[in-house]
Amino acid sequence: MNSTALGEELVKILKYRQLTPFFQPIVSLSQKRIIGYEALIRGPSDNPLCSPGALFSVAERFNLLGQLEFICRELSIAKYAKLKLKAKLFLNISPSFFLQPDYKNNVMLKLLKQHRVDPSRIVIELTEHYPNNDYSVMFDAVLHYRLMGFKIAIDDLGCGYSGLRLWSELLPDYVKIDRHFISGLDKDLVKYNFVRSIQNIANALNCVIIAEGVETESEYKAVTDIGINHAQGYYFGRPAAVPVAKLAPELFAKKPDSYFYGQLSTLIAADIARYIPPVAPGTKVSEVMRLFQTVPELRILPLVENGVANGIVFREQFLCQLFAGRYGIELHGKKAIGRFVDNPPLCIAHNTPIQLVSDLLIATALDQGGAFIITRDNAYVGVATVLELLAEITRQQVQYARYANPLTLLPGSVPVNHCIDELLTAARPFVVGYFDLDNFKPFNDVYGYNAGDNIIRSVAEILTRYVTNDIGMVGHIGGDDFIVVFFSTDWRCLCENILEAFAATVPSHYHEKDRQQGGIFAEGRSGEKCFFPLISLSIGLVDTSMTGQCHSHVELSDLAAGAKKQAKKMPGNSYFVDRRDQVNVLSLSSPTGLFSNI
Helix, strand or coil: CCCHHHHHHHHHHHHCCEEEEEEEEEEEECCCCEEEEEEEECCCCCCCCCCHHHHHHHHHHHHHHHHHHHHHHHHHHHHHHCCCCCCCCEECHHHHHHHHCCCCCCHHHHHHHHHHCHHHHEEEEECCCCCCCCCCHHHHHHHHHHHHHCEEEEEEECCCHHHHHHHHHHHCCCEECHHHHHHCCCCHHHHHHHHHHHHHHHHHHHCCEEEEECCCHHHHHHHHHHHHCEECCCCCCECCCCCCCCHHHHHHHCCCCCCHHHHHCCHHHHHCECCCCCCCCCCCCCHHHHHHHHCCCCCEEEEECEEEEEEEEEEHHHHHHHHCCCCHHHHHCCHHHHHCCCCCCCCEECEEEEHHHHHHHHCCCCCCCCEEEEEEEEEEEEEEEEEHHHHHCCCCCCCHCCCCCCCCCCHHHHHHHHHHHHHHHHHCCCCEEEEEEEEEHHHHHCCCHHHHHHHHHHHHHHHHHHHHCCEEEEEEEEEEEEEEEECCCCCCHHHHHHHHHHHHHHHHHHCCHHHHHHHEEEEECCCCCCEEEEEEEEEEEEHHHHHCCCHHHHHHHHHHHHHHHCCCCCCCCCEECCCCEEEEEEEEECCCEEEECC
């Protein structure tokens, strides 16, 4: 079909609205649930304009992009409302739409009102595939939509023309990383480090990153290792006219049960690197033989040329090959050692997290006696072996086990402080939460220590359920006090879920009579009988704007204790956020349960 015929076909499609909305789930990896759906569009089946790529390409060519986008949004909103989807709706809008003079006529609000969809459930997803230098119009448009109650997302970061500039100036609520950088992320250290850099920026800006195009379990694991907590792709669900409402639990590959795995998140490959003076590939075999003879402890020898490693010589293997024949040294002594190394070495960047190093070694089936090269900017830094990696992991596990709380087996104050200090040294953004029970002592006095221990175990179970090792560290520093170090950006949502889960669990620890009256009578500080409400949980939080200003865990502990003190002044299950610009509080016992700034 020629170009003119395609244009005519598109006009016909638009006239008769022959478009079908599809929806693809967007997933919270930490909460293991669907938090949104991206609305996609399909043309008539068995039609050259069936695919969205063909539709929008022809629309751009015939100046019908605005009309196509409007119909897509209208149909998507109508179908979204008809399906009664609970999660947010992500709607694609190209910046060129904002150049149209009538974009501010509140058509979107009218559509939403018509279909009874609250604007707070809509995310405007800016697609930036075409050059557009009129940033002032786009910024005005974003402000316009925010005032209407919509959230803002930038789509396909990395494939547009000015994604980083848009990000820095628009400060969107969500940023989607283009699928190019997610595809094969688990096997490509360049992509891995690029995506990790993007996630670090997002942490600093309190922005949610969504990894697009997650198609395999390995890609999912790599995304979670980096700390990204939201994803979209075929692995979780393909676009469908009637999308999935729930996700299969088996999609979320489990990390090892032990919290020790989470502690390794601050270790990198450079921590296990051992520098061995290398030789050039052109070095004679006889010279290598002399090195092994004079240095008995030398087990492996890196081959490096112009700073780049291109081989590893293993002592035992070298000697076996050399003396396998009767005249080995006479035949090969003057030859270059590089000729006897068949395969290039496995090279790992110095700043690769230890857990990813382990995953890469498993993926490449490197045996326990194997060695690998550690590089910085592709230049040789040192070597490490699988056994050295295992020894370091074991050492860390033993170190943390020494300080584990005996009641919950969670790490105590020493490993928590160590984790915080390492994060501060590495300048990695994080949030600290101090969790403390209210009215716990009267409960202990009335119900006994065994019941009190059960409450504490219940808190530990809830915390570790929501804060998995890949997104944070849960510590039990004594009594009913817990510390959580959040690596992820959705810490606020996690805290709200924790408070709700605890509020639902607590009544089961009381007798029916006490549940009905909402608490117990016990001896107060003055020695008189007082009424104490059901146990609640208070959280004092120190966000990234404050943790980044600290120099050690000592400073942070003072801030966290102060935040917890403020949280305990509020009734019921609540949290208090201590941050540089403002303070946020949430009390689940308040009439509205909404945030208020004070």
